[in-house]
Amino acid sequence: MFTTFRKVLVANRGEVALRILRACSELGMSTVAVYSEVDRNSLHVRYADQAFLIGPAAARDSYLRIDKLIEVARLSGADGIHPGYGFLAESPKLAAACRDAGIGFVGPSPEVVALMGDKLAARKAACDLGIPVIPGSDGPIESIDHARQVADEIGFPVIIKAVAGGGGKGMRVVEHPDALAAAMAGARGEAAAAFGDDRVYIEKALDGVRHVEFQILADRFGNAVHLGERECSIQRRHQKLIEEAPSASVDAGLREEMGCVAVRLARAVGYESAGTVEFLLDRDKRYYFLEMNTRLQVEHPITELITGVDIVTEQLRIAAGRRLRIQQSDIRPKGWAIECRIAAEDPYNDFLPSIGRINNVYEPSGPGVRVDSAIYDGCEVTLYYDSLIAKLICWGETRGQAILRMRRALSEFKILGVKTNIPFHLQLMDSPTFIANRIDTRYLERQTSVERTPSKDGARLAAIAAAAVAYRAQQEALARAAEIPRGDGTAWRSTARKLALR
Amino acid sequence: MKKFYVQTDDELVEVEFEEQGQHLLIRAGGEELIVDLRKVSEPSLFSLIIDNQSHEVFVERCGDEYDVLVEGELHRLKVQDEWARRLASIQRRTKHVEGALEIKAPMPGIVLRVEVAVGDTVERGQGIIVLGAMKMENQIKSPRKGIVKSVEVEPGQTVEQGKTIAVIE
Numbered sequence: 001m002f003t004t005f006r007k008v009l010v011a012n013r014g015e016v017a018l019r020i021l022r023a024c025s026e027l028g029m030s031t032v033a034v035y036s037e038v039d040r041n042s043l044h045v046r047y048a049d050q051a052f053l054i055g056p057a058a059a060r061d062s063y064l065r066i067d068k069l070i071e072v073a074r075l076s077g078a079d080g081i082h083p084g085y086g087f088l089a090e091s092p093k094l095a096a097a098c099r100d101a102g103i104g105f106v107g108p109s110p111e112v113v114a115l116m117g118d119k120l121a122a123r124k125a126a127c128d129l130g131i132p133v134i135p136g137s138d139g140p141i142e143s144i145d146h147a148r149q150v151a152d153e154i155g156f157p158v159i160i161k162a163v164a165g166g167g168g169k170g171m172r173v174v175e176h177p178d179a180l181a182a183a184m185a186g187a188r189g190e191a192a193a194a195f196g197d198d199r200v201y202i203e204k205a206l207d208g209v210r211h212v213e214f215q216i217l218a219d220r221f222g223n224a225v226h227l228g229e230r231e232c233s234i235q236r237r238h239q240k241l242i243e244e245a246p247s248a249s250v251d252a253g254l255r256e257e258m259g260c261v262a263v264r265l266a267r268a269v270g271y272e273s274a275g276t277v278e279f280l281l282d283r284d285k286r287y288y289f290l291e292m293n294t295r296l297q298v299e300h301p302i303t304e305l306i307t308g309v310d311i312v313t314e315q316l317r318i319a320a321g322r323r324l325r326i327q328q329s330d331i332r333p334k335g336w337a338i339e340c341r342i343a344a345e346d347p348y349n350d351f352l353p354s355i356g357r358i359n360n361v362y363e364p365s366g367p368g369v370r371v372d373s374a375i376y377d378g379c380e381v382t383l384y385y386d387s388l389i390a391k392l393i394c395w396g397e398t399r400g401q402a403i404l405r406m407r408r409a410l411s412e413f414k415i416l417g418v419k420t421n422i423p424f425h426l427q428l429m430d431s432p433t434f435i436a437n438r439i440d441t442r443y444l445e446r447q448t449s450v451e452r453t454p455s456k457d458g459a460r461l462a463a464i465a466a467a468a469v470a471y472r473a474q475q476e477a478l479a480r481a482a483e484i485p486r487g488d489g490t491a492w493r494s495t496a497r498k499l500a501l502r
Numbered sequence: 503m504k505k506f507y508v509q510t511d512d513e514l515v516e517v518e519f520e521e522q523g524q525h526l527l528i529r530a531g532g533e534e535l536i537v538d539l540r541k542v543s544e545p546s547l548f549s550l551i552i553d554n555q556s557h558e559v560f561v562e563r564c565g566d567e568y569d570v571l572v573e574g575e576l577h578r579l580k581v582q583d584e585w586a587r588r589l590a591s592i593q594r595r596t597k598h599v600e601g602a603l604e605i606k607a608p609m610p611g612i613v614l615r616v617e618v619a620v621g622d623t624v625e626r627g628q629g630i631i632v633l634g635a636m637k638m639e640n641q642i643k644s645p646r647k648g649i650v651k652s653v654e655v656e657p658g659q660t661v662e663q664g665k666t667i668a669v670i671e
Contacts, residue, residue: 237638344636348576350643353636355609355663360543383610383635411573414558416543426574455575460515461557462570462577463508464530465550467517468539469561470506470568470581471526 004320005029005080005104009073010044011094012084013063015374015391016296017044020082023312032076034069036062038382043374050076057384063087066097073103080319082106082312086386089295090117090166106319108272108294115269116292119165120201126289129268131261134280134288136203144181147202151180154204160184162191163199165291168238170194173205208440209280211235212247212287214262215303217314218271223324226259227303227311228333233439234428236351241421241444242428243299244338245306248399248437249281258287265292274300274315280441298391301372302337305395335395336402340410342373342390344381346419353387354419356380364412368395368405381418389420399437403429507587509580602651604666605644611635613659618668622650630668631655644670 007030010020017033021044024031033048038057045051052072055062062068064087073081081098083089083106092114098105107113116122120140123133135154140163141147151158151174160183162170170191172183184200192198211232218224231247232240250258262277276297278290300311309326318324345351358379363371373390375381381389394409396402407429413422428434433443508515518529526537538551542558550557560571566586570577582590611633618630629641648670655667 349608350640352608352640353611353638355635359545360547362543385636387636387638414543414547414560416545416547416560423571423574423576430574458572458575459510459512459577460531461550461552462559462572462575463510463515463579464517464528464535464537464552465539465548465557465559465561465572466568466570466577466579466581467506467508467515467530468519468526468528468537468550469548469563470566470583471504471519472539473563474504474583 003322005078005316007032007049007076007078008080008082008106008316009034009069009076009078010048010082010084011063011069012082012087012089013039013042013044013374013385014388015372016084016086016298018047018374019372020084020312021047023310023316024082027313027316029080029316032072032078034063034072036384038380038384041379043376052076057382059087059384066091066094069094070097070101070103073101078103080104080106080316082316082319083295085295085298090293092117104319104321106273106315108275109270112269112271113294116294117166118163119161119291120163120199122291123289125269126265129261129264131265131289132287134203134206134290137201140199140201141184144184147180147184148177150202151177154202157205157207158202159205160187160200160202162187162195162197163201164191164195164197166195170200171238206280206282206288207442209282210247210249210439211240211278211290211441212250212258212281213276213278213297214259215297215300215311216262216266216271216275216277217309217311217318217324217326218263218266218273218275219318219324220272220321221323222267224263224266224271225324225326225328225331226262227307227309227331229255229258230297230299230302231439232299233441234434234443235441236444240299241341242338242425243302244336244399244402245302246333246336247281249285254285254287261287261289265289273318274311298341298388299339301370301391301393302339305337305370305393306333306335307331308334335397336399337393337395338402338406339391339393340406340425341388341421342392342413342415342425343387343421344389344418345387345421347421347424349419351421353383354381355383356418358389358415359417360414361416362412362414363390364392364409366409368402369409370394375415389415389418392425400435403435505584507582507584510577602669602671603646603648605630605642605668605670607633607661607663607665607667608642609633609635609640610663611640611661613655613657613661614639615657616653616655617641618650618653620650620652624648624650624670633661642667646670 008024009032010017021031031048033044033051034054035045036057054068088094092110095105095110137150157175160172170187172187174183187200188198215227230245232243234242276293279287281287344354370393394406396405410426504519506517520527528535528537540549542549546560546562562569568579614634615632624644626646628644633640651669651671653668
């Protein structure tokens, strides 16, 4: 049995690919990048020791091609594959293909990936251990009558979820019985398109709940620890936008209880690697198992900042067959960390994706600031991949300091060429309800996207700025017009003057 | 001296400019300000020092419409010089009723669904099509009330930014 990888293939792109490449590099492992035709200039290609083109831009022809990945691993002699998050990170097929090829998969076994990927099976596994689950159907919904019966039993509102779920696809909240049939059809269609599996189940839609998740680490020898919780209630369309660790709503007693539950579940299913057990937490501090993610999470850095544990390094060690070197008593979280997901989306236009060339990037830095990103001057944001372009993570001694620091860092962060949701994050850091921790998973639905409520001082500054820019532009245009020689019988000069004045 | 008019959300501001060496002398709202404006990054990042107060602002221009982003606040402004203002007021007086409106794709993407048919009456804010890009579904909405005159795309079609999706009247 090997105890370290010599060469690791990173089956991903973007900031997470860089995150993994960095860990490998620090551990002295060689690295292999794969890339699609539009990613030739990407940082993950440039930072890796080796790089292989695996296909056209569309993910299904490149980053989702298991056969190509295995082929590149063989060609390059990689003995490990890290899938990152997204793409194939929760594909039992990739985990199985790695096993068949004798390559170490950085993640749990294909059986565990499959078990937890089936949301009903995961729910049952939790139930069998006596972990509270959200009231709902025990199996897939067979018919519309079955749906009505379940919904009537648990009471509206209910939420329809895809058995193969993930990323909010195939999910519908139903407030009223009349809307049930249409929502069922919609959810089934979306689930079939996204996962090739149209099975759905129903759970009660809980109101005023928080999303609280526990990071766990487990090795193949049955050792497992938890690294505390993350609060991820700030979501839009079931996509997390802001996460913090710890959660201001979880006290030491509850942390120990929920952490133990997460570890118990991991042990019971024979979990190996880093993983996340997600819960909903209601106002009365009752928790309900939601699902388990069998991969590295986007928001893992906030846990790293408060625990000092490098989660990717631990994943690589565990996958190489080493024992967990941390015990539960070693975990002593310090301070507070917040992550803002910076996406190429226009917060003033319904969060529509913004595509184009990033001319310039000014990344924040200074004490307590970490930026995990893969953008650079001149890079292209394309429509082929996720709109997440950077993660800004700030640490502070207290929640208050972390918020103030995040505000400072956000105001330093300048991305030119595409619209980003940075203004949205800035407003949230100023929001009294967020600061007071009065949040739940439907917080953003009530906030009616981004309010454009300019302050008086801001409006004045903006007016001066706009007028000054207009004035400068006009002066420059007039100066250019003046350079065109006079009296050559053409109308160029007068036309240029007119255009300048327009 | 040169005068500009800036229409903010709730007032019309007159801004006068005078060159003063490296700086601009600006008169606005009864105040005199010394302003130093520098473009620090293409295409839209400006550094602005107003009476020694330092600001960084994004200024994006589309005709005489300006989007100014200051400290996470977006300001939509209209800026005109005297000449343009006079011209606009003449045009306003002679302007006729608006005709057909072309709804354009705000970004490239794949048409997932078409939610209206020719002849439908649409309300302002009603979905016209759903465009897929970056793994997300994005509903393109009607900017005003009207009747759908034509639909120019069909499901499965890839569209470029600026492509006409539908025409409403």
